[in-house]
Amino acid sequence: MVIDTLKCVGCSDCVVACQTENDVPVGYCRDWVTESVSGAYPTIELELKSERCNHCENAPCVRCCPTGASHIVEGGIVLVTENECIGCGACIESCPYDARFQHPDGYVDKCTFCHHRLEKGQQPACVSVCPTKCMYFGDLDDPTSEISELLKTRKHKVLAPEAGTDPNVFYLIK
């Protein structure tokens, strides 16, 4: 997934779309928007980002899951099998992005990139609803896909690269 921080206006539509699409219980969220301000007046910079599970290549949550409930499916998406999860919380502790939470029903829940929609050939709910079209979803392994082209031409970053997780959500910054 690629998110253009220059286009994001921080409206939180992605958050509401996700909560509606995935029946996320009240008070919880699988994605969220952050606003970071840096610099000192008059050279202040503002960055808006929609954040979620980074579906890391080297996912610590998958590594430390004692039952194998956390797993990576073909295509690279990190998912949790509800009835294999014992709710031990190890994956929550292991995530540098705090992207996971304990669902009120007990199992651990998080962003699935709307796996159920992808299977039908649709885009994730957050991507399809974004009013400024700042989010792009596609195949990073395909060099001709829209997101591969964006990453080739635009300056980008990932979150906490020093955590060594090799995240798969990229933020365009210039």
Place this chain on the structure above:
Amino acid sequence: MEEEIFISGRNIPHIDPNLEVWHFPISLYLFLGGMAAGIIFFASLFTILKKEKEVPTAVKGAMIVAVIAISIGLVALMYDLTHLLYVWQLYMTVRIESPMSWGAWVLLIITIISFLWVFSYFSEMFPKFNLRFDFLKKIQLYLIKNRRTMALMLLPLSVILGVYTGILLSAFNARPLWNNAILGPLFLTSGLSTGAAAIILFSKNHFERKLFTKIDLALIVLELGLIIHMLMGMYAGSEVQLEALEILINGEFTVMFFVFVVILGLIFPALLEGVELMGFKVPSIVPALLILMGGLIFRMVMVEAGQITRYLY
């Protein structure tokens, strides 16, 4: 200056503003598991050395304490699971990369063997209690004959259990306070020390008390060295580790850590034990209880402080 805020009102229970997924039961389990590992280590070690007659409490009474501690620890662990009905999934797979997975297996095996161990000494400890069924007597006889085999299995398993209580935490690179390789040996040493303290607490045999006081004193010195090692390692670390260090030496948990763990839980009882070994009369219950208290508070500090530390991006 840099400031980052959630503007979509994120306030997930137990995650925001500070992670609080693991609570007191986990600290309690880490303490009880470590202590039990210590007791089991000494019981099996002295049995292998054929010195079990000289340390009666370690092989008998303290092993009852160990199995009770493990059982309470297991209940505490399960209490903190939020999807408890699926707990059997732990034993459907072995995942070497996940400390919790192999830890759960070791815990299961060590609990079973420890119960068998206590059963093998049962009639000796409680001669008035009659095992009514013949097959129980046969099993007990078989276990008594194979005590050495049990000890040979328990010795490595107890070391793994002791190390595992530390590795469980150190395997998470997302929590910089936990993410140091010394935590495994440190928790093992602390577990052995609390195990020795528990044996001292229940022992009525003067020779045994003195022996374990010596062992415990050596372990405390080692543990203090490892703690300094851990702090120095973080001090020489990256920004996230420096932030983690800050919590222990100049932050929320400084008093808990230095006063209750380092001074009251390690240095003061070590001094008392030293004075006792020099021949002065010190009620040995005092250092033993302080060490046990220090061990529990150490786990609480590490579990709670560790969850506050994180990567900032």
